[in-house]
Amino acid sequence: MTLGWLQIFRLGLVQLCIGAVVVLTTSTFNRLMVVELALPAILPGLLVGLHYALQITRPAWGLRSDTKGNRTFFIIAGMAVLGLGAFLGAVAIAVLAESFIAGLAIAILAYTLIGFGVGASGTSLLALLASATEPRRRAAAATITWLMMIFGIAATAGTVGHLLDPYSVERLLWIVGAVITGAVVVTMLAVWGVEARVKHPEPEERPTALREGLREVWSEPQARNFTFFLFLSMTAYFLQELILEPYAGLVFDYTAGQTTKLSGLQNGGVFIGMLTVGIALSGLKIGTLLGWVVGGCLGSAAALVAVAGVGQVPGAPIAPAVIGLGFFNGIFAVAAIGAMMSLAGEGRSSREGTRMGLWGAAQAIAAGFGGLLGAGAADVMRLFLPDASAFGIVFGAEALLFLVAAVMATGVVAARGAAHVPTVIAGE
Numbered sequence: 001m002t003l004g005w006l007q008i009f010r011l012g013l014v015q016l017c018i019g020a021v022v023v024l025t026t027s028t029f030n031r032l033m034v035v036e037l038a039l040p041a042i043l044p045g046l047l048v049g050l051h052y053a054l055q056i057t058r059p060a061w062g063l064r065s066d067t068k069g070n071r072t073f074f075i076i077a078g079m080a081v082l083g084l085g086a087f088l089g090a091v092a093i094a095v096l097a098e099s100f101i102a103g104l105a106i107a108i109l110a111y112t113l114i115g116f117g118v119g120a121s122g123t124s125l126l127a128l129l130a131s132a133t134e135p136r137r138r139a140a141a142a143t144i145t146w147l148m149m150i151f152g153i154a155a156t157a158g159t160v161g162h163l164l165d166p167y168s169v170e171r172l173l174w175i176v177g178a179v180i181t182g183a184v185v186v187t188m189l190a191v192w193g194v195e196a197r198v199k200h201p202e203p204e205e206r207p208t209a210l211r212e213g214l215r216e217v218w219s220e221p222q223a224r225n226f227t228f229f230l231f232l233s234m235t236a237y238f239l240q241e242l243i244l245e246p247y248a249g250l251v252f253d254y255t256a257g258q259t260t261k262l263s264g265l266q267n268g269g270v271f272i273g274m275l276t277v278g279i280a281l282s283g284l285k286i287g288t289l290l291g292w293v294v295g296g297c298l299g300s301a302a303a304l305v306a307v308a309g310v311g312q313v314p315g316a317p318i319a320p321a322v323i324g325l326g327f328f329n330g331i332f333a334v335a336a337i338g339a340m341m342s343l344a345g346e347g348r349s350s351r352e353g354t355r356m357g358l359w360g361a362a363q364a365i366a367a368g369f370g371g372l373l374g375a376g377a378a379d380v381m382r383l384f385l386p387d388a389s390a391f392g393i394v395f396g397a398e399a400l401l402f403l404v405a406a407v408m409a410t411g412v413v414a415a416r417g418a419a420h421v422p423t424v425i426a427g428e
Contacts, residue, residue, distance in 0.1 A: 003129070003132045003194070003197075003198060007194050007197065008129070008144060008145070009144065010190040010191065010194060011125060011128065011129050011145060011190065011191070011194065012144050012145040012148035012149075013148065013186055013187075013190040014075060014079070014121070014125050014186075014187050014190050014191060015125065015145045015146070015148050015149035015152070016148040016149055016151060016152035016186075017079065017152065017182075017183035017184075017186050017187050017190075018079070018082070018118065018121060018122055018125075018149060018152070018183075019148075019149040019150065019151075019152035019153040019156070020152040020153065020155070020156040020179055020182075020183055021079075021082055021083060021086050021179060021180060021183050022082075022086075022114075022118065022153070023152075023153040023156050023157050023263070023267070024086055024089075024090075024156070024160065024176060024179065025048070025051065025085075025086055025089050025111070025114055026048055026241055026242070026371075027157060027241075027245055027260065027263040028157075028160060028164070028245075028256075028260050028263075029044065029089050029090070029093060030044030030045075030047075030048065030242045030245065030246070030375075031245035031246055031249060031256060031259050031260070032093050032167075032172070032256060033093065033096070034245075034246040034249070034250075035245075035246055035249040035250065035256070035259075036167065036256060037093070037096055037097060039096070040379050041242060041243060041246055041375035041376075041378050041379050042372070042375050042376045042379050043104075044242055044375065045242050045371050045372040045373075045374070045375030045376060046372060047107055047108070047110075047111045048111065048241070048242060048367075048368060048371045048372070049368035049369065049371060049372040050108065050111045050112065050115060050368070051111040051112075051114045051115040051118070051368070052115065052364040052365060052367045052368025052369075052371070053115065053364075053365065053368050054112060054115025054116055054119065055115055055118060055119045055360065055361060055364035055365075056361050056364070056365065057116070057119045057120075057361075058119050058122075058123050058358075058360040058361040058364065059358050059360075059361055070195075071124040071125070071127060071128045071195055072128075072191050072192070072194070072195045074120050074121065074124040075120075075121050075124045075125050075128070075187065075191050076121075076184075076187055076188055076191060077120065077121075078116075078117045078118070078119070078120030078121025078122070078124065079117065079121045079183060079184055079187040080117070080184055081113050081116055081117035081120065081121075082113070082114055082117025082118055082121060082183075083117070083180035083181075083183055083184050084113055084117075084180075085109075085110045085111065085112070085113030085114035085115075085116075085117055086110070086114060086176060086179075086180055087110075087173075087176055087177060087180055088106055088107075088109060088110035088113065089107060089110040089111065089114070089176075090172050090173050090176040090177075091106055091110075091173070092104075092106040092107035092110055093169065093172060094169040094172075094173065097169070119364075121187075122360075123360060125191075126360075128194070128195060128198075129145060132195075132198035146274060146334065146337070147271060147274055147275060147278070150267055150270050150271040150274060150330070151271055153267045153270075154264050154265075154267035154268045154270070154271055155264070156179060156264075157260050157261070157263040157264035157267055158260075158261055158264030158265075158268075159264075160175055160179070160260050161257045161258065161259075161260030161261035161262075161263075161264055162257065162261070163175050163257075164256055164257045164260060165255055165256065165257030165258075167255070167256045167257070222412075223358070225411075225412045226339070226359070226412050226413075227358060227359060227362050228408075228412075229405070229408050229409060229412045229413070230336070230359055230362045230363055230366070231362045231363075231365065231366045232366075232401065232404065232405050232408060233297070233332070233336060233366075233402075233405035233408075233409070234362070234363045234366035234367055234370065235366040235367075235369055235370040235373070235401060236297075236300075236370065236398055236401035236402045236404075236405055237300075237329060237332070237333065237366075237367075237370065238366065238367040238368075238370035238371050238374075239370040239371070239373060239374040239394065239397070239398040239401065240304070240307075240325075240374055240394070240395060240398055241367070241370070241371045241374070242371045242372075242374055242375045243374050243375055243378045243391060243394060244262070244263070244266070244307075244322070245259040245260070245262065245263060246259075246378075247307075247311070247378075247387075247391040248262050248318060250387045250391075251311045251387050251388045251391065252311075252318055262318070262319065262322055265319055265322055265323050265326070266322045266323065266325060266326035266329075267326060268323070268326065269322070269323040269324065269325065269326025269327040269329070269330060270326040270327070270329050270330035270333070271326075271330060272326075272327055272330065273296070273326065273327040273328060273329065273330020273331040273332075273333075273334070274330040274331070274333065274334040275330075276327075276330075276331060277292050277330075277331050277334045277335055277338075278334060280292070281338070289335050289338050289339050289413060290339075290409065290410065290413045292331055292332075292334075292335035292338075293332060293335040293336050293339065293406075293409045293413050294406045294409055294410065295328075295331060295332075296328050296329070296330075296331035296332025296333070296335055296336075297332055297402045297403070297405050297406035297409065298328075298402070298403070298406055299324075299327070299328030299331065299332075300325060300328040300329055300332055300399075300402045301399040301400070301402040301403050301406075302324075302328075302399075303321060303324040303325035303327075303328050304325060304395045304396070304398050304399040304402070305395070305396065305399050306320075306321040306324065306325075307321045307322060307325055307395050308391070308392035308393075308395040308396055308399075309321075309392075311387075311388035311389075311391060311392055312388055312389075312392065332402075336409075336413075339413045374394050374398070377393070377394045377397070378390055378391055378394050381393050381394065
């Protein structure tokens with residue numbers, strides 16, 4: 001038996017919860033460290049990089065999903081671990097104000113738990129959705145679950161932004177605790193009984209070792225070349241993740257709540273961009289995956305130039321440029337993920353989960369590397385230049401990477417349309 005629309009929507013709620021928790025750790029926490037605690041941006045960059053680096057385990061989860069079942073347990077357990085890590089991250093913010101060493105130790109533990117939690121819950125959820133949805137429903141199912149994740153990110157960022165002012169440690173802990181509790185409870189209710197309704201994968205007579213499964217996938221030229229493209233483009237995508245809120249705080253004098261709201265506006269733009277591509281490809285049959293990928297890259301580059309430019313103009317508003325960046329990021333992301341799904345089904349049919357795990361790991365490593373690179377570069381530039389110019393150089397470098405990704409896409413992304421569906425890399 002395959003998933004019905006109600007079950008697909010329920011799994012989408014898990015995506016929403018993952019996004020709601022992760023956005024606290026990748027936007028709000030890093031802004032508090034850099035602005036309120038006056039710590040170098042490289043610190044949250046390293047912590048977020050740790051969380052992404054630990055998602056190198058995604059291929060193992062993907063291979064496991066190809067050969068075994070019991071995904072419900074790992075979805076729920078992963079969410080619980082993610083929530084615990086997020087709460088410890090908030091505790092680390094409080095402790096860092098008093099003791100750097102103790103706070104850093106708690107933060108390292110927190111982001112370690114976050115990395116494992118996202119990897120276990122997100123990949124298991126993706127495997128359940130991909131394997132149990134009818135082919136004719138996969139396009140709509142993937143669009144629904146992805147948009148729900150982005151909605152969770154945008155809604156949480158906006159709501160937390162309102163509640164966080166005036167900032168205090170106690171207020172932060174209460175807000176984070178409430179978000180985590182809600183996410184775990186909703187996840188449990190959402191997945192309960194869903195897996196029991198669908199057909200489980202048949203166990204292989206001889207279980208495949210992780211190294212063997214990865215070797216099989218890596219030997220496929222398409223899979224290998226797409227991995228390189230994904231790493232480059234996602235490095236560009238995440239280069240601004242850890243510096244946009246500090247940029248708004250340091251250059252535009254935004255409060256903690258205002259920068260969190262700005263992050264919500266950006267993710268709202270992502271939501272609209274993704275919805276635009278989904279309607280264009282699936283409903284109106286406008287354009288191709290390649291065209292939307294290239295357009296998203298070029299638009300993102302232009303928006304980054306605008307984000308950097310407003311910092312040089314006193315009194316210029318930053319919000320329109322940030323919304324534009326989110327919009328074109330959303331166009332790029334959903335089209336690139338559509339290309340990912342179209343390739344996931346090519347090659348050995350029993351290795352869809354392993355391919356998605358490999359590409360999920362590539363995306364996670366690129367996200368961590370991009371965030372760390374952006375934060376580190378901003379710190380170095382600020383030693384010699386005013387804040388606006390320092391951040392502007394990093395945004396300009398990100399724009400250049402998007403231009404390179406647009407060129408690279410023409411060689412690795414086939415010009416396919418709505419027949420190939422976007423899917424989800426859960427937790428990003």
